[in-house]
Amino acid sequence: MVDLLNLFLLILASAIFAMSEIAVAAARKIKLMVMAEEGSTKAADILALQENPGAFFAMIQIGLNAIAIMGGILGEAALTPYIEELIQTVYQGPLLEKISFPISFLIITSLFILFADLLPKRLAMIMPESIAIKVITPMRWVTVALTPLVLFFNGITNAVLRSLKLPIAQKEVVTTEDIVATIGAGLDSGSVQPQELQIIENVFELEQRTLSSAMVPRDSIVYFDVADESADISQAIIDHPHNTFLVCDGGLDKLIGLIDSKEILITVLKGESARVSPDVINKNVFYLPETLSLADALNAFKTKPQQLAVVVNEYALIVGVVTVKDLLSGFMGELITPAGKELIVKRDQDSWIVDGMTPVGDVARHLDMDAFPDKNQYDTIAGFIIFKLKKLPKLTDHVVYSGYKFEVIDLEGVRIAQVLVTKVNSALG
Structure with a gap:
C-alpha cells in the first residue's frame, strides 16, 4: 500500500x-x-x-x-x-x-x-x-x-x-503584427468588435501612409480671392460650408492667409455684403510638407492651435490642405464618415464604386484581398492605378490585380475621381 x-x-x-x-x-x-x-x-x-x-x-x-x-x-x-x-x-x-x-x-x-x-x-x-x-x-x-x-x-x-553561436536568452520583441494578430484572435472569440480591429490596424498604418493620402488635393481646394464679389463669396460658402477658407491674391500660389467663415457671417448679420476683410485674415498659416506621415502630421498639429494646414511640396508649391478631421478619418474610417459620403460603395454582389482617394489599405480590407504591391510608391487606389499603368489614365483604362479589375470611370481633370472595382470572373463573363 x-x-x-x-x-x-x-x-x-x-x-x-x-x-x-x-x-x-x-x-x-x-x-x-x-x-x-x-x-x-x-x-x-x-x-x-x-x-x-x-x-x-x-x-x-x-x-x-x-x-x-x-x-x-x-x-x-x-x-x-x-x-x-x-x-x-x-x-x-x-x-x-x-x-x-x-x-x-x-x-x-x-x-x-x-x-x-x-x-x-x-x-x-x-x-x-x-x-x-x-x-x-x-x-x-x-x-x-x-x-x-x-x-x-x-x-x-x-x-x-x-x-554554436546561438542566443542563450530570448529577446522579446512585440511587433505590430503580433498585436494585430492578438486583436484578431479577440475578434474570433467575440471579445473584440470588427470596427475596433479596423481602428487598431489603421493606427499602425499611420506611420506608413503619407499626408497626400488624407489631404484635399490642390484641384479640389475651395479658396477666396481678395477680388471676389460678394455674391461669389456667399455662393461658395453655401456650396462648400467649411469652417476655414484660404485667401489668395490671383491664385493658390499667392496665398495671403486664412479666414474663418464665421467672420464673413458676422459681416452679413450686420447687414453688410459678404466680403473678405483684410483685418480678419489670419496670416499665421500652418504649413506641412507632403512627405510627412499621418502620424507625424498629427504630432505637428499638437504644437499649433490651427485646425487646418496647407500642404506644400519640396518646391514650396501648394499641393493640398488637411484638417485634423481628415487625419482622424485616416484611422477612424467609416465610423466618422457621414452617410452618403462613403469612399467604398457596393454596387452589386461582385462590383464596388471606389473614390480615387481611398487608401489602398482600406480597399484591400474591404475586398478581403492581399496587400497591394510596392505600397511605398503610393497611398491611394488612384495612385495604385497610375503606378501600374505608368501614365496618367484615361476613362476606361484599367488594371487587373489579385482577381479584381480596377477601371477608371470618372476623371476630374487628370485626377482619378472614381474607380469601378469588379471581380475578374464577373467582368469576363
Missing part, C-alpha cells in the same frame, strides 16, 4: 512539473505586464523568468527525469503483486510473472502519460497565466534546492549554445 501511495505522489509531482513548464512558457507577456503593473509581484517574477529561463528549465528537466526513473523502479514493485493476484483468478501457470510485468508496465506508463503529462499540460495551455502565478513560488524553492545540479546542467547548455 505504501508503494501505491508513493506512485501516486510521483505522478502528482510529475504533473506539477509538467504543468509548470508549459504554463511559464505559454504565459502571455502582455497580460503578465498588465498584472505586474497592477501590483502582482508573482507576475513580475514570471516575466523575469521568461527573459532568462535557463535555470528554470534545467530544474524542470532534472525533476521530470528523476521522477521518471523513480516511477519505473517503484511502479513494478507497486503494481506487479496486485496484477499477479488478479491474473491468478483465471491463470496460474508458469508464465504468470512474465504476463504480469508487461501489464504492470503498460498501466504505469498509461497513468504517467495521462495524469502526469497530457492532462496537466492541457490545463496549462488553457489558463497559463493563472497556473504560472500559482506554481512560480514552489518552483523557485525547488530550483534553490537543486542549485548545484541546475548550475551544472545549465552551464553546459549555455556553453553548447555559445559554441
